[in-house]
Amino acid sequence: LPEYAFIGRSNVGKSSLINSLTERKSLAKTSGRPGKTQLINHFKINGNWFLVDLPGYGYARVSKKSKKTFQKYITDYFIKREQLVCAFVLVDIRHEPQKIDMEFMEWLGENNIPFCIIFTKADKLKAKAIEENVNNYISELLNGVWEEAPSYFITSSSKGYGRDDVLNFIDNINADFFKATKA
Numbered sequence: 023l024p025e026y027a028f029i030g031r032s033n034v035g036k037s038s039l040i041n042s043l044t045e046r047k048s049l050a051k052t053s054g055r056p057g058k059t060q061l062i063n064h065f066k067i068n069g070n071w072f073l074v075d076l077p078g079y080g081y082a083r084v085s086k087k088s089k090k091t092f093q094k095y096i097t098d099y100f101i102k103r104e105q106l107v108c109a110f111v112l113v114d115i116r117h118e119p120q121k122i123d124m125e126f127m128e129w130l131g132e133n134n135i136p137f138c139i140i141f142t143k144a145d146k147l148k149a150k151a152i153e154e155n156v157n158n159y160i161s162e163l164l165n166g167v168w169e170e171a172p173s174y175f176i177t178s179s180s181k182g183y184g185r186d187d188v189l190n191f192i193d194n195i196n197a198d199f200f201k202a203t204k205a
C-alpha cells in the first residue's frame with residue numbers, strides 16, 4: 023500500500039495533525055512535552071494507505087547519541103522506502119525558515135524523494151501574516167536549491183483547517199496509484 027510520511031521538528035504539531043487526520047485519538051498521542059514520538063508508527067487509513075509517523079528531529083534537549091539514533095531511523099526509512107509516495111515536511115507557520123528544515127528538504131531532493139510542506143498552527147496567525155510567512159518561506163526555498171516550489175498546505179489541528187486538503191491530495195494520488203498498479 024502507498025505510504026505517506028509525516029516528519030518535522032519536535033513540537034511542530036505533528037502528533038496533533040496526525041490525530042486530526044486519523045481521528046483515532048488513542049493511536050497517536052499528543053503531548054505538551056516535545057520529543058515524545060520516538061519510533062516509526064504506521065497507521066492504516068481507510069484500508070488503502072499508510073500514514074507513517076516518523077520521529078521528530080532537531081529537538082535540542084535530547085542527547086547527541088539519541089539524535090544520531092533518530093537520524094538513522096529516519097534516513098534508513100527513506101533510503102529503504104518501497105511504498106513511499108510523498109513525505110510531508112511540517113513547519114510551524116510562525117517561524118522563519120529554519121536551517122535544519124531546509125537541509126532536510128535538500129536531502130530529500132538529493133535522494134529524489136517527493137515532498138510537500140505542511141504549515142502547522144495557522145490558527146495562531148492572522149490571514150495577512152499567514153500569507154506573508156508562506157511567501158517568505160517559499161521565496162527562501164526558491165532562492166536556495168529549488169527551481170520549483172513544492173506543494174504546500176496551511177493547517178491548524180485545533181481548528182481543523184487544511185485537514186481535508188491534505189486528505190484529498192492523498193486520495194487523488196492514491197486513485198492514480200491504484201490505477202497504475204492495476205494496469
Ligand code: GDP
Nearest residue numbers: 032033034035036037038053054143178179180
Ligand atoms: P509534536 O511534538 O510535533 O508531535 O507536537 P504536538 O502535536 O505534541 O504539539 C506540540 C504543541 O503544539 C502542543 O502543545 C499542542 O497543543 C500545540 N499545537 C499543535 N497543533 C496546534 C495547532 O494547530 N494550533 C495550536 N494553537 N496549537 C497546536
